[in-house]
Amino acid sequence: METISENRCYGGTQGVYSHASNACNCDMTFAVFLPEEAAHGPVPVLWFLSGLTCTHENAMTKAGAQAWAAEQGIALVYPDTSPRGDDVPNDDAYDLGQGAGFYIDATEAPWDRHFKMWTYVTDELPALLAEKFPLDMSRQSITGHSMGGHGALTMAMALPGRFKSVSAFAPICHPTASDWGRKQFAAYWGDEANWGPHDATLLMQGDGFDGPILIDTGTDDQFGDLLGTEHFAQAMAAKRQEGQIRLQKGYDHSYFFIATFMEDHIGFHAEALYA
Amino acid sequence: METISENRCYGGTQGVYSHASNACNCDMTFAVFLPEEAAHGPVPVLWFLSGLTCTHENAMTKAGAQAWAAEQGIALVYPDTSPRGDDVPNDDAYDLGQGAGFYIDATEAPWDRHFKMWTYVTDELPALLAEKFPLDMSRQSITGHSMGGHGALTMAMALPGRFKSVSAFAPICHPTASDWGRKQFAAYWGDEANWGPHDATLLMQGDGFDGPILIDTGTDDQFGDLLGTEHFAQAMAAKRQEGQIRLQKGYDHSYFFIATFMEDHIGFHAEALYA
Incomplete structure (x- = not known):
């Protein structure tokens, strides 16, 4: 693991690191x-999964999360959204290929050699973090934005016991019924029969989540039709899932x-x- | 004036606008x-002047100021740091030309046709803001970062009565004695005999500021030698100027x-x- 940068921030340290990823078969940055408390012992962890076109950097510089994480003594982890590099396949569209990993493991060529973001975020990166940083991996929660909200919700539900809570900002809630999902799943996984249960609404219609959920989505989200919030809201209510979905008046996707x-x-x- | 974007933010609105500037002889973006309170009447104004290489956008997206401005019911104004455009002179160096206006009015060719950031920020832009936005221009304060800290301090001292308070993050405090200053003043103003009193330390050695000053600078600022904080600290203390300079342990210039x-x-x- 290589340290790219470390900056003092709210009494703690904001660091950027890279390492050779086996899962993604390329170097990955995160x-x-x-927080300051990490100097004295392991601290709880909150994952932030980012949306389309983002890297590890967007939320790190623009979401303002460090202020509150510092106050609560919680570490933040910002993974990248896809494998990257000259050898990694890409697409001219912003919503496929690099920057658009969708937090799944691709099985179709040419994506299958590198696009293993599910394994990367749920397995390889946590193991590295546990080894290198003072993190209490028995206390993890997860959040994300848009495509990253999809990642957060699907990981929370598919890995019971892993996360204490899950939240999301304007998450893609029902990718198998959206142009943000069908296109990518078809490319990465091929025939629809092969699509796994990586759909928050379908997972909520199954076992749901064994903890609280918080979702915020703006009423003026310019991508509102692609998110499928209504499907997830229906599934959550039908299941009596602990949690809340808040529609925030006038807010967009930014x-x-x-x-x-x-x-x-x-x-x-x-x-x-x-707790 | 043209609206580039408006996003709902902390109950208020974060907008980006452009207009044809007479002072800078080009289109300018700010x-x-x-805050929410502006819907009901004029609100006080805090200016944020940015540093080298920045546009109106850096602080708007990365400084996290809106959270606290919303809490206090204060508007924020982020001007650009220089004139811009294909017709505007530039330099290969990051610290001269576009992105490096130094908040002064150039008199030397080729800079003198566009580089009038002093007039732009202290005269033209305030007039536009007063006309177009619900701002209480009798209640203004000013802050800035690095080169923008230099701008904030010099404007506050050179325009007595204009600003109620001034603060700065890692400001350039003594440009006439720094490579961040001498190079640009020589280019924009020519012979040193022509350099105006646009130097915070020199202004502090003169009349100082008729209000409180707050300065934060990191002890690990990678540009610490260029800032000249020690000269300003000496001048402030010698003058018994109301205010404080805080050296923040471990923080850098970011x-x-x-x-x-x-x-x-x-x-x-x-x-x-x-007050």
Whole structure:
């Protein structure tokens, strides 16, 4: 693991690191914020999975999460959204290939050699973090934005016991019924019969999540039709799933929206992590 | 004036606008955050002047100021750092030309046709803002980072009565004695005999500022030698100037440093603006 940068931030450290990933078969970059408390012992972890076109950097610089994580003594982990590099396949579209890993393991060529973001985020990166940083991996929660909200919700539900709480900002809720999902699943997985249960609405219609859920989505989200919030809301209510979906008046899909409600989300996760 | 974008943010609106500037002889872009209170009447204004290489956008997306400005009911104004465009002279160096206006009015060719950032920020833009936005121009304060800290301090001192308070993050304090200053003043103004009193330390050795000053600078600032903090500290203490200079242990020159102390700065300005 190589240290790209470390900056003092809210009494802790905002670091950026890279390492050779076996899962993705390329070098991967990620960011970790450690609060001051990490100097004295392992701290709980909140994952932030980013959306289409983002790297580890967007949320790290624009979401304002460190302020509240520092207050709560929680570490933040920002993975990249896909494998990257000259050898890694790509596509001219912003929503396929590099920057658009969709947090799944591709099985179709040419994507299958590198696009293993599910394994990377749920297996390889946690193992590396546990080894290199003072993190209490028995206390993890997860959040994300848009495509990253899809990642957070599907990981939380598919890995029972892993995360104490899950939240999301304007998540893609029902990718198998959206152009943000069908196109990518078809490319990465081929025939629809092969698509796994990587769909938050379908998972909620199954076992749901064994903890609290918090979702914020803006009423003026310019991608609202692609998110499928209504399907997830219906599934959550039908299941009597603990949690809340908040439609925030006038907010759109931007980081200004994310930053506005970050304090609420980190407070929500802190309650679960310190319960 | 043209609206580039408006996003809902912390109950208010983060907007980006452009207009034809007479002072700079080109189109200029700026950002304004209006808190929710602006819907009901004019609100106080805090200017944020950015540093080398920045546009209106860097602080708007990375400094996290909107959270605290919303809490205090204060508007934020983020001007650009220089004229821009294909017709505007530039230089290969990051610290001269576009992105490096130094908040002064150039008199030397080729800079003198466009580089009038002093007039733009102290005269033309305030007039436009007063006309177009619900701002209480009798209650203004100013802050900035690095080159923008130099701009904030020099404007506050050169325009007595204009600003209720001034603060700065890692400001260039003594440009006439620094490579961040001498090079640009020589290019924009020619012979040293023509350099105006646009130097915070020299202004502090003169009349100082008729209000409180707050300065934060990191002990690990990678540009510490270029800032000349020690000269300003000496001048402030010698003058018995109301204010404080805080050396923040372990912090560097980055936006992580700025974001960390933004809450303090906006609280400081709010106290002066609502006094």
